Amino acid sequence: MTFKDDIFNIKSDADFEVFALDIFKFQFKNNKVYRSFCDLLYKHPSDVTQVSEIPFLPIQFFKSHNVLSTTSSIDKTFTSSGTTGSITSKHLVSDIKLYEESYLKAFKHFYGPIEDYVVLALLPSYLERDGSSLIYMVNDLIEKSNQAESGFYLNNIEELANTLKSLEAKKQKTLLIGVSFALLDLVEAHQLNLEHTTIMETGGMKGRRKEIIRQELHQILQFGFGVPNIHSEYGMTELLSQAYSKGQGVFECPPWMKILTRDTEDALTIQSPNKTGGINVIDLANVNSCSFIATQDLGKVYDNGHFEIIGRFDNSDIRGCNLMAL
Numbered sequence: 001m002t003f004k005d006d007i008f009n010i011k012s013d014a015d016f017e018v019f020a021l022d023i024f025k026f027q028f029k030n031n032k033v034y035r036s037f038c039d040l041l042y043k044h045p046s047d048v049t050q051v052s053e054i055p056f057l058p059i060q061f062f063k064s065h066n067v068l069s070t071t072s073s074i075d076k077t078f079t080s081s082g083t084t085g086s087i088t089s090k091h092l093v094s095d096i097k098l099y100e101e102s103y104l105k106a107f108k109h110f111y112g113p114i115e116d117y118v119v120l121a122l123l124p125s126y127l128e129r130d131g132s133s134l135i136y137m138v139n140d141l142i143e144k145s146n147q148a149e150s151g152f153y154l155n156n157i158e159e160l161a162n163t164l165k166s167l168e169a170k171k172q173k174t175l176l177i178g179v180s181f182a183l184l185d186l187v188e189a190h191q192l193n194l195e196h197t198t199i200m201e202t203g204g205m206k207g208r209r210k211e212i213i214r215q216e217l218h219q220i221l222q223f224g225f226g227v228p229n230i231h232s233e234y235g236m237t238e239l240l241s242q243a244y245s246k247g248q249g250v251f252e253c254p255p256w257m258k259i260l261t262r263d264t265e266d267a268l269t270i271q272s273p274n275k276t277g278g279i280n281v282i283d284l285a286n287v288n289s290c291s292f293i294a295t296q297d298l299g300k301v302y303d304n305g306h307f308e309i310i311g312r313f314d315n316s317d318i319r320g321c322n323l324m325a326l
Contacts, residue, residue: 004098007284008105010255017051019284020258023291024054031069033061034290041268052260052270056280056294062089062238070094070288079131080237089237091133094288099240102285103137104144106254110244111175111198114141118167119150120160122178122186123202127154133237134202138177161190164197171196177233178202180217181209187224200231200244214249234309238293240285243307252306256284259307261299273303276310 003023010016025045027034034057038044043055061067064087075096080089093099107114119142126132142150149167153160167174174197178186183201199221218230229247243251243259253259261277263269271277279297286293301307 003284003287004095004101007256007287008101010284016255016258016284019256020051020054020282020291021048023284023287024048026287027069027290027292031067031290033057033065033067034069034292037061051258051282054282054292055268056262056292057290058294059089059236059238059296061290062091063087066090066092067238067289068092068094069290072288076136077131078133078136078237081125081129081132090131091237091240091289093240098285098288099133099136100140102241102254102256103140106242106244107141109254110246110252114144115146116173117145117150118147118172118174119145120163120174120176121152122160122176122182123152124154124182125179127152133240134235137235137242141175157186157189160186161192164192164194168192168194168196174198175200183221184209184217184224187221191224191226193226195226197225197227198231199225199227200233202233218249236295238286238289239281239283240289241283249308250302250306251308258282258305259299259301261301262294264298264313267294273301276300278313279307279309 003019007019010019028038028045037057038055041055048054072094074092074094076093078091078093082088104114121138121142123135123138126135149163164176176197177200180201180203183199201221221230222228231247232245232249233242234251235242241254241257243253243257245251260280261271261275262280263271264277267278276298279295279299281293281295282291284291296313297309298311298313299307299309
């Protein structure tokens with residue numbers, strides 16, 4: 001059964017609800033790990049009539065099990081970053097084209113055609129390891145941009161600053177996507193004034209610097225780059241979709257992704273909007289793994305579906321994208 005053509009054409013909340021319930025039934029039937037989890041909760045598709053009743057699989061299962069809803073061969077295995085000796089998550093992707101369609105359509109949804117941009121990537125901690133879904137996405141965005149100046153930067157900050165100044169002089173639309181500590185390194189060495197560049201941070205100091213709150217990070221970066229807002233990307237190894245923030249740390253999902261929060265004292269209770277709770281993600285692009293994931297992030301969802309990440313549960317690993325510790 002394929003949902004691929006349908007999920008990327010979702011036009012309304014009603015469409016989303018229909019596909020989410022259909023994918024829940026599909027994964028209950030075809031995903032042994034998820035089925036076992038639902039059975040433990042005595043949750044059967046006949047008991048589930050709305051999205052808030054669907055069980056959310058704890059994200060830790062991606063560390064201990066192969067979370068799959070298909071018997072197809074695996075195209076790609078994405079792995080999370082982790083401290084030495086820690087167990088990392090693995091996301092077995094049976095259809096890499098589905099991931100590509102998800103991030104390309106999401107980028108276009110929020111920012112317009114990728115061909116309009118020069119894409120510059122400052123992601124040293126991700127480039128230094130294998131299996132990063134973020135590197136896979138950014139590498140493809142660089143290629144699809146079809147611009148000679150697009151590319152990755154590791155430690156050549158001087159060259160990157162010169163490239164940014166050159167593109168600014170040409171009024172070229174540019175996306176600079178970088179990990180927080182590397183963006184800080186750049187603005188400490190160079191004061192820039194960019195009118196045509198979007199700065200997108202993917203969060204986290206990766207152990208290179210002391211963690212600081214998002215507001216402080218964004219203030220430093222706004223001043224250093226001379227921009228009114230810092231954009232952010234919220235994604236993780238276990239997802240095939242990303243949410244984006246165009247400022248103030250408030251994220252918006254593409255139409256095939258949705259965020260709910262769960263009660264921190266009762267993991268099975270979905271909260272109404274505007275309350276802080278554990279972040280549950282519905283990612284319909286995860287049709288071949290699991291679309292319903294209870295993460296270790298804490299956040300708040302607003303009435304319009306936009307959301308904020310506030311921190312993490314104390315006992316969880318510090319890893320992933322945009323996990324700013326408070």
